[in-house]
Amino acid sequence: MAVTAGSKVLNNVEAVRETLYEAMKSDDRTIILGEDVGARGNVFLITKDFINEFGPERVIDTPIAEASIVGIAVGMAMEGLRPIAEIQFADFIYPAFNQIVGEAAKTRYRSNGEYTCPLVIRTPYGGGVRGALSHSVSIEALFYHVPGLKIVAPAFPADVKGLLNAAIDDPDPVLFLEHKKTYRLIKGEVPEGHYTIPIGKANVIKEGRQLTVVSYGLYVHWALEAANQLENEGMSVEVIDLRSIRPMDRTTILNSVEKTRKLLIIHEDNKFGGIGAEISAMVAEEALFSLDAPIRRLAAPDVPAMGYAEPLEHEYMSSPAQMADAMRELVKF
Amino acid sequence: MATTITMPQLGETVTEGTVAQWLKKVGDTVEKYEPFLEVSTDKVNAEVPAPVTGVIKEVLVKEGDTVPIGTAIAVIEEVGAATGTAPAAQAPSTPESMAASANEEPVPGFNIPQLPTKPAAASSGNGHARTGNGVIPSSYGAPGGLDTAGAEDALRKASPAVRKLARENNLDIRAIRGTGTNGRVTADDVLTAAAMGPAAAVGQAIATGTNFGATPPPAFAPAAPPSAPPASGTSTYGEPIPGTVIPLTQARRIIAERMVESKHTAPHAWSMVSIDVTNVWKWRAREKDRFERETGYKLTLLPFFIRAVVESISAFPLMNAKFTAEGIYVNKDVNIGVAIGLPTNLVVPVIKNADKLSIKGLAIAAGELIDKARRNKLGVDDLAGGTFTVNNNGANGSWASAPIINGGQAGIVTMETVEKKLLVRDDDSFAPCYVMNSCLSLDHRVVDGYVASGFLADLKKRLEKMGPDGAL
Incomplete structure (x- = not known):
């Protein structure tokens, strides 16, 4: 891969690691806390050796107690530190639900703006890695209902760095979702030094004129693969990488749908009440008279979890071929 | 019952029309949707289909006369509500065609959403239809069977975008040739009809020299050659394949x-x-x-x-x-x-x-x-x-x-x-x-x-x- 001057090629794990490292270097208020982030250096080795360089007061190994991790981080944030809390796997975030939804998201409102909660909660999510029931979950829909929270789920290394920097700089709590299957699978050029990508801004990663496909996370890569396949068949599909789930970039989605008149939303999370439901409703409200086909969602079935057995995992997830089929049907509709 | 036929409006800016030719005489029988006169304006010549089945009772305007739109031009005595002559080709309705069977055994108690699969048999319907009260230029729509059921179906299934575009362009959806699944009228079909069809377009759309090589806008950039050629021996204007026929689009025909x-x-x-x-x-x-x-x-x-x-x-x-x-x-x-x-x-x-x-x-x-x-x-x-x-x-x-x-x-x-x-x-x-x-x-x-x-x-x-x- 030819590398542009001022950039280097990183995978998503390396992009997270570099961003965290630069944040630790540039601001003493930055604290990393979570299970195994210190001595073990995180289960994906994202914070390897951080504890040696920054010490156990800034790289804190916590007990297996997610409510405490987030609760303590909320206190740190309110009192002027810049904590980056890690939930080792998104599947373990439920005990911290109250601290995230009841405390962090409401701090600014409850204190009438006197306190803010500049907290980042990082967590790996998503499946396709044979992670079974407790290492495959998508949690975004559980949190995107909550005003006061921002949720980002980048797919590309450069977006990981730009959005993680934006999350760290943000004065309010940000839930930062890292798709674990993309961690070492996806590589890309990442600019050196500090830069941010605005939270709430989607990215049109492929332009097209017959169908708009909206996705995020791992599925962005698969949707792009499917869209390129369709391009070879003479069909023109636009692919939008949402990047931020909340706030949602309504403008980019609506502009695209007004152009293509057809919308397919693809996500790994369950279909019922998922992110696609909100996008569908928004487009139906704002752009009904641009629609030339029913809005369609391709998402996980209503089953409680991704199974461990390979056929169950495949059944739960949508393949690039299934995505291509859905796109074909909508283009031809 | 006698139905009075008035001069139709051929395009938004048209105020009058000339009876170019009566295709039926007084006493002739006319089928619903059958063209029975030709009207010309400064923009188009169009055949006007009969809105009802019946016998021409009176012709009120001579050939060559120009009258304002809305003027009574003929009276048809209705003889019952016969429908079109073609077999009604009922396209499967969208919801039914979408209720495709899951290709895995469903788990009891769980609803496994599936993408709709293609309907087992494509409708043989012609997918387009002529309208009773709209006006169809003579070159518009294929000759042959007219399908009122299909026409009403087209209207019922019209998407919001199609309805809006048809309204804006003063077009009757039932008169537009559908190129979508099961002959559905798509938004692009409406735009093609608007640009090429009923009014001005027909005369104005067509200019001139050999300007087809103009740089296409990026959205139309030609795609790479298809991995598999269409089976039917046809190809498209955007991707011509040697040895195949490109079916004439309405625009190309005009x-x-x-x-x-x-x-x-x-x-x-x-x-x-x-x-x-x-x-x-x-x-x-x-x-x-x-x-x-x-x-x-x-x-x-x-x-x-x-x-x-x-x-x-x-x-x-x-x-x-x-x-x-x-x-x-x-x-x-x-x-x-x-x-x-x-x-x-x-x-x-x-x-x-x-x-x-x-x-x-x-x-x-x-x-x-x-x-x-x-x-x-x-x-x-x-x-x-x-x-x-x-x-x-x-x-x-x-x-x-x-x-x-x-x-x-x-x-x-x-x-x-x-x-x-x-x-x-x-x-x-x-x-x-x-x-x-x-x-x-x-x-x-x-x-x-x-x-x-x-x-x-x-x-x-x-x-x-x-x-x-x-x-x-």
């Missing part, structure tokens, strides 16, 4: 008909001048950045050229005339059609009253129309009423071309490529100059070479005197 008609009825004569556009070129170069910043549109040579054309037309009004059976009709308005090549067809939107616009006004008007054309947003009115046509043919380096006249106009003039050349002046000095050829095709029934060459010489003189500065 373009073909109108080209042949113009070439066969209007004897084309041709002439060319070479124009020194150095000063215009410099003027444009100086203004273009600011213009684009202020208006959002690119400043090309086109508006300067159109400005010179409309000035020359005011000096030579016969160039703004048309041949009719009654005589040479000299148009009051100067409406300039601008030929715009798209990847699969050609449209000629019209700048109305172009003689009233400054160069800046023309640049904005042209920019808007080009933008609309590329986004497939041209409406019927954008395409109607042209009296003379300009074809910017030089973008790809063409040095001369012989354009086909837009039907019902006296001429069409081209802008060829601008080249830098050494010109020797009258005083034997020489200088590098920007030079552009301009070619004129004229309808020799309307004007002779005397007028045409005077017009071209005048156009050349005006362009050479423009610039290098002044107010746009």
Whole structure:
């Protein structure tokens, strides 16, 4: 891969690691806390050796107690530190639900703006890695209902760095979702030094004129693969990488749908009440008279979890071929 | 029961129509949807289908008479509510076709959503239909069976976008040929019908020379060759495959008909001048950045050229005339059609009253129309009423071309490529100059070479005197 001057090629794990490292270097208020982030250096080795360089007061190994991790981080944030809390796997975030939804998201409102909660909660999510029931979950829909929270789920290394920097700089709590299957699978050029990508801004990663496909996370890569396949068949599909789930970039989605008149939303999370439901409703409200086909969602079935057995995992997830089929049907509709 | 038939409105701007021909006489039986008269306006000729089945009782307007829209023209005595003659080809309704069976065994208690699969058998319905109260140009829709059930189905299944676009363009959805799944009328079908169908479009859409090679907008960039060729031995205009047939689209069919008609009825004569556009070129170069910043549109040579054309037309009004059976009709308005090549067809939107616009006004008007054309947003009115046509043919380096006249106009003039050349002046000095050829095709029934060459010489003189500065 030819590398542009001022950039280097990183995978998503390396992009997270570099961003965290630069944040630790540039601001003493930055604290990393979570299970195994210190001595073990995180289960994906994202914070390897951080504890040696920054010490156990800034790289804190916590007990297996997610409510405490987030609760303590909320206190740190309110009192002027810049904590980056890690939930080792998104599947373990439920005990911290109250601290995230009841405390962090409401701090600014409850204190009438006197306190803010500049907290980042990082967590790996998503499946396709044979992670079974407790290492495959998508949690975004559980949190995107909550005003006061921002949720980002980048797919590309450069977006990981730009959005993680934006999350760290943000004065309010940000839930930062890292798709674990993309961690070492996806590589890309990442600019050196500090830069941010605005939270709430989607990215049109492929332009097209017959169908708009909206996705995020791992599925962005698969949707792009499917869209390129369709391009070879003479069909023109636009692919939008949402990047931020909340706030949602309504403008980019609506502009695209007004152009293509057809919308397919693809996500790994369950279909019922998922992110696609909100996008569908928004487009139906704002752009009904641009629609030339029913809005369609391709998402996980209503089953409680991704199974461990390979056929169950495949059944739960949508393949690039299934995505291509859905796109074909909508283009031809 | 007697039904009174009134003169239909053929396009938004049309106020009257001429009964060109009665296809049925008093006493003849007519089937619902069967064409029973031909109406012509200054924009289209169209067959009017009967709204009911019955017997023609009275004919109220003679052939050749022109009456305002809404005027009673005939009375049909109804003989029962017979439907169309073709077998009703009921397309499977969308919800049913979508209720495809899951390809895995469903887990009891869990609803496994599946993508809809293709309906097992495609409907054999013709998917398009004629309308009772709309008007269908004679070339519109395939001949053969008429399917009222299909027509109503098309209406029922019309998407919000299709309904909105049909309303905006004053089209009846039931009269549009559907190219979607099971013959569904798609938004693109409505836009094609609007650009090419009922009104002006038919006459105006079709300009001119061989401008199909114009650079397509990025959204239309040709795709890579398909991995597998279509099985049926057909291909598309965007991706022609050697050894296959490209089925005629409505637009392509109309373009073909109108080209042949113009070439066969209007004897084309041709002439060319070479124009020194150095000063215009410099003027444009100086203004273009600011213009684009202020208006959002690119400043090309086109508006300067159109400005010179409309000035020359005011000096030579016969160039703004048309041949009719009654005589040479000299148009009051100067409406300039601008030929715009798209990847699969050609449209000629019209700048109305172009003689009233400054160069800046023309640049904005042209920019808007080009933008609309590329986004497939041209409406019927954008395409109607042209009296003379300009074809910017030089973008790809063409040095001369012989354009086909837009039907019902006296001429069409081209802008060829601008080249830098050494010109020797009258005083034997020489200088590098920007030079552009301009070619004129004229309808020799309307004007002779005397007028045409005077017009071209005048156009050349005006362009050479423009610039290098002044107010746009």
